[in-house]
Amino acid sequence: MPTTLAEKTCTPCRGGVPPLDHAKAEALLAEAPDWSLMDEARRIERGFRFGNFREAAEFVRQIGELAEAEGHHPDIAFGWGYATVSLQTKKIRGLHENDVIMATKIDRIFSRSRGLPAGRM
Numbered sequence: 531m532p533t534t535l536a537e538k539t540c541t542p543c544r545g546g547v548p549p550l551d552h553a554k555a556e557a558l559l560a561e562a563p564d565w566s567l568m569d570e571a572r573r574i575e576r577g578f579r580f581g582n583f584r585e586a587a588e589f590v591r592q593i594g595e596l597a598e599a600e601g602h603h604p605d606i607a608f609g610w611g612y613a614t615v616s617l618q619t620k621k622i623r624g625l626h627e628n629d630v631i632m633a634t635k636i637d638r639i640f641s642r643s644r645g646l647p648a649g650r651m
């Protein structure tokens with residue numbers, strides 16, 4: 531039984547479910563404290579900094595692999611030294627547990643890229 535969101539996998543979201551309300555989103559974000567609620571809690575976003583373009587591009591590549599494996603996809607803007615990742619469940623135009631699962635997994639990718647053990651930023 532997974533105990534943390536990062537150990538869970540995204541469930542196929544077929545729509546028809548209500549988006550998380552602000553309180554529930556806030557509660558789940560306790561596991562992804564570096565992410566910000568945006569657009570009246572319909573989206574979450576986090577900015578990441580890197581030493582150059584190549585590091586940012588590699589981070590984006592790894593997120594792409596994760597997204598394909600999980601079947602849940604972020605929006606990403608990136609360039610020299612930065613990447614901004616946004617998560618929303620498009621089908622419900624709001625937040626789903628899948629979005630926070632992805633956030634926790636993306637945090638682990640970033641931690642690993644900085645040579646930190648997962649779970650410590």
Ligand SMILES: C[C@H](O)[C@H](O)[C@H]1CNC2=NC(N)=NC(=O)C2=N1
Nearest residue numbers: 601602603604618619620621622
């Ligand atoms: C069929 C496929 O699982 C769905 O279209 C998935 C793909 N990835 C997705 N990603 C996001 N962020 N929101 C979705 O609603 C979504 N739907």
